[in-house]
Amino acid sequence: MEEYKKRIIKAIQYIDNNLDAELSLEKVAEIAAYSPFHFHRIFRLIVGETLQNYIIRKRIEKSAFYLALRKNLSIKDIYHQFGFSNHSGFNKTFKKYYGKSPSEFRKLAPENFHKIQAKQSKNGQIDTVFDQYICNIENLLNWTNMHLKIKVTALPEMNLAAVMSLGIANVESSFNTLVDWAKTENLFPGENVKMISVYHDSFKVTPPDKVRIHACMLLDEPLKRQQGEVFPEIIEAGKFIIGSGEVTLSDFEQCWVSLFLWMKENNYSVRKAFPFEIYHTNFKEHPEGKMAVDFCIPIN
Template identity: 80%
Template sequence: MEEYKKRIVKTIQYINANLDADLSLEKIAEISAYSPFHFHRIFRLITGETLQNYIIRKKIEKSALFLAVHKHVEIKEIYLDLGFSNHSVFSKTFKKYYGLPPSDFRKTAPETFHKILQTQSKNGQIDTVFSQYICSIENLLNWTTMNLKIEVKEMPEMNLAAVMSLGIAQVEPSYNLLINWAKEQNLFPRENVKMISVYHDSFKVTPADKVRIHACMLLDEKLREPKGEVFSETIEAGRFIVGSGEVTLQDFEQCWVSLFLWMNEHNYSVRRTFPFEIYHSNFKEHPEGKMIVDFCIPIH
């Protein structure tokens, strides 16, 4: 199973980087080094959905993000770039996932994002870590001032050992796997070790049980010999908005929302890479379940 997961992780990374390219079963199976028949069965076993469903979902999620963020881009341009043959097919598929046509979604985004998450959650609830937080902009900014120290700074390249999680529920098991690997490599425990969660999907457009979160450990140098589900990941050097504070898990959504709000208020724009969290302490070791966290948004 470990080797299966390793190949599927590689395949998922390829799919998400090439949503506008040839993603036939034969091509994807070639990337994974399995026969098409075996690959299809293994992919479904590990991810819980068929390859075709996964590809369509990722395309629709990407289109939703473009509809919400790039409102000047024509809808036709968006769906053609993602391989949909016509507006009717795209609109019908989009509505299946988000409950409304692309044009209506664009008009109401991002206000509907939390509603989307609610309709897609299997049990009708949003996970505790990213629970819905409703408040005015003024209250949110006040909360930010009291709870987060925010600064814009240059950060160096970071070399990571990573394990992919599909969905929030898999994050803790992924960290356990990563720590077990690190113990074998004599990398854990050690002084000032840093754990980092890298978000490869947005909770605004991807259901919480499908979001890809990489559970990572900061290394002194690039990982040379990946093993099993542990692979190498690099966060490139650059400018980041960093919000630092001592918070509980229930505060995470507020931290992210307020940080992006602060970004907009100060006229910064997101760079095309992934946001992440750096943990400086363990909430399990705090009597009130608090931990010191840096919330990092890459910006131009």
């Protein structure tokens, strides 16, 4: 199973980096070094959906994220960027996933993106739900001021060792796999070890059981090659909004919501890169289950 996962990781990384290209079963199977027949079966076994469904879902979810947060791009720019050849096909597919046309979604999303979630309705169709959030914008900004210290700053390139998690429920086991590997490499435990979660999907457009999160460790030197389930990843240097605070796990969603809201209120726009968390302490070692975390959003 470990070898299967290793090859599927390569395939998923290729797909996510080439959403604007033709992603045929034959081409993706070649990347994973499988015959198309065997790859199709193994991909569905490990990822939980067919290759075609995964590709379409990723394209639509990325489109939704850009519609909400990258207002400088036209709808045409977005659907071309994510592999749709015409507006009609994009509109039909998008509406199937979110219950609204791309233009309707964009009108609602800027003020309500922190309230959007894909939800399974009783009749089995996925609808966009602009539900009532736990607090209004004013209270949310007040919460931010009380719990997070926010700054805009440049960060250098970061070399990471990463283990992929498909679904929020599997993140802890991914970190366990990473730590076991780090012990064999004499990298853990260590005085300055930093663990990081990189979010390759947004919970607001991707179901929790399909969100892709990379459990990572910051390295002094780049990892030269993939070792089992552990593979190299790079966070490129750039400008970031960083919200720092000592919070519990139950506060994480509100931290992200408030940070994206702060970004909007201060007229910053998200960059084409992935948000991440840097953990400075372990919540399991705190009597109240708190941990010191940096929540980082890449911006232009």
